[in-house]
Amino acid sequence: xxxxxxxxxxxxxxxxxxxxxxxxxxxxxxxxxxxxxxxxxxxxxxxxxxxxxxxxxxxxxxxxxxxxxxxxxxxxxxxxxxxxxxxxxxxxxxxxxxxxxxxxxxxxxxxxxxxxxxxxxxxxxxxxxxxxxxxxxxxxxxxxxxxxxxxxxxxxxxxxxxxxxxxxxxxxxxxxxxxxxxxxxxxxxxxxxxxxxxxx
Amino acid sequence: xxxxxxxxxxxxxxxxxxxxxxxxxxxxxxxxxxxxxxxxxxxxxxxxxxxxxxxxxxxxxxxxxxxxxxxxxxxxxxxxxxxxxxxxxxxxxxxxxxxxxxxxxxxxxxxxxxxxxxxxxxxxxxxxxxxxxxxxxxxxxxxxxxxxxxxxxxxxxxxxxxxxxxxxxxxxxxxxxxxxxxx
Numbered sequence: 001x002x003x004x005x006x007x008x009x010x011x012x013x014x015x016x017x018x019x020x021x022x023x024x025x026x027x028x029x030x031x032x033x034x035x036x037x038x039x040x041x042x043x044x045x046x047x048x049x050x051x052x053x054x055x056x057x058x059x060x061x062x063x064x065x066x067x068x069x070x071x072x073x074x075x076x077x078x079x080x081x082x083x084x085x086x087x088x089x090x091x092x093x094x095x096x097x098x099x100x101x102x103x104x105x106x107x108x109x110x111x112x113x114x115x116x117x118x119x120x121x122x123x124x125x126x127x128x129x130x131x132x133x134x135x136x137x138x139x140x141x142x143x144x145x146x147x148x149x150x151x152x153x154x155x156x157x158x159x160x161x162x163x164x165x166x167x168x169x170x171x172x173x174x175x176x177x178x179x180x181x182x183x184x185x186x187x188x189x190x191x192x193x194x195x196x197x198x199x200x
Numbered sequence: 201x202x203x204x205x206x207x208x209x210x211x212x213x214x215x216x217x218x219x220x221x222x223x224x225x226x227x228x229x230x231x232x233x234x235x236x237x238x239x240x241x242x243x244x245x246x247x248x249x250x251x252x253x254x255x256x257x258x259x260x261x262x263x264x265x266x267x268x269x270x271x272x273x274x275x276x277x278x279x280x281x282x283x284x285x286x287x288x289x290x291x292x293x294x295x296x297x298x299x300x301x302x303x304x305x306x307x308x309x310x311x312x313x314x315x316x317x318x319x320x321x322x323x324x325x326x327x328x329x330x331x332x333x334x335x336x337x338x339x340x341x342x343x344x345x346x347x348x349x350x351x352x353x354x355x356x357x358x359x360x361x362x363x364x365x366x367x368x369x370x371x372x373x374x375x376x377x378x379x380x381x382x383x
Binding site for chain 2: 063096097133134137154155158159160161162165167168170189190191192193194195196197
């Protein structure tokens with residue numbers, strides 16, 4: 001019995017290792033330098049006072065991403081002053097998803113009045129490092145000892161369609177936990193989303 | 201099988217109330233049947249809408265069939281791209297007891313305006329149901345632990361084994377995946 005358990009554990013570890021792509025909670029997060037819709041370039045190192053970041057891979061064309069635009073604005077307004085600004089990144093290749101071109105990003109950011117940077121992952125290089133697979137896909141980063149570590153990965157909340165029917169605000173709860181000096185619970189959620197459009 | 205939604209029945213009944221004075225009962229019934237057939241097969245045809253509790257039994261089987269369950273949406277470009285491969289499997293492997301179920305994740309408000317016209321336009325023959333369950337973070341892990349949530353996604357299973365795919369299929373890939381589940 002003990003032997004079987006050990007085998008099971010080993011198999012699970014091996015499986016996790018094989019299926020591990022991108023960041024897991026606890027990993028150090030890499031900075032980036034990406035072009036914002038206003039033409040400037042944005043890096044996390046520019047935010048000296050931030051306690052962390054809500055890095056969200058999102059885009060124009062995906063109905064789930066669109067459904068969360070207003071909620072991202074609210075989260076940025078609420079948590080940027082507390083040290084957790086939102087940084088949105090569009091990971092899609094416009095040649096595969098024309099609505100997600102830089103020009104269309106500028107239009108959408110203006111229409112919605114995004115309060116946060118909306119960056120273009122030109123060349124689709126940042127999202128694989130993070131291991132984003134869909135839009136929207138959130139990576140909540142926490143600054144500890146001047147290093148950024150991944151504290152929560154997943155969904156913004158548990159109801160993409162109806163904000164009034166949300167029962168669990170996963171992202172907001174995770175940020176609140178970090179602000180209180182605790183670990184988010186849960187640290188990982190899934191949610192429906194659109195496949196990131198990039199050449200393999 | 202023709203399913204006549206209650207709304208259609210009521211609608212037709214209302215139409216007929218105005219004619220009531222002029223026709224005898226037998227003619228009324230005949231007219232009603234004709235009208236029901238017309239409305240049921242055109243503008244009012246429907247696809248079943250389920251929540252995950254209702255869908256879950258469709259994700260396992262005790263029969264000797266192979267099931268291919270594909271999660272898609274009309275607005276999802278890679279999903280739409282691979283739909284013909286699922287249609288082809290449904291057609292070519294029907295005799296080998298392969299059943300395709302297309303689970304649409306479209307907004308239920310878009311059934312009439314987008315989903316039904318799409319089914320018509322692409323002449324889809326596979327079974328289609330619409331999953332109306334926005335609490336996706338609770339049901340996605342119940343479809344498969346490894347699913348990140350991106351669509352398209354596909355589950356292929358028989359009564360003994362199941363495989364999960366978060367990818368866009370070519371016909372050959374899909375056929376191989378199905379064959380691996382045939383006895």
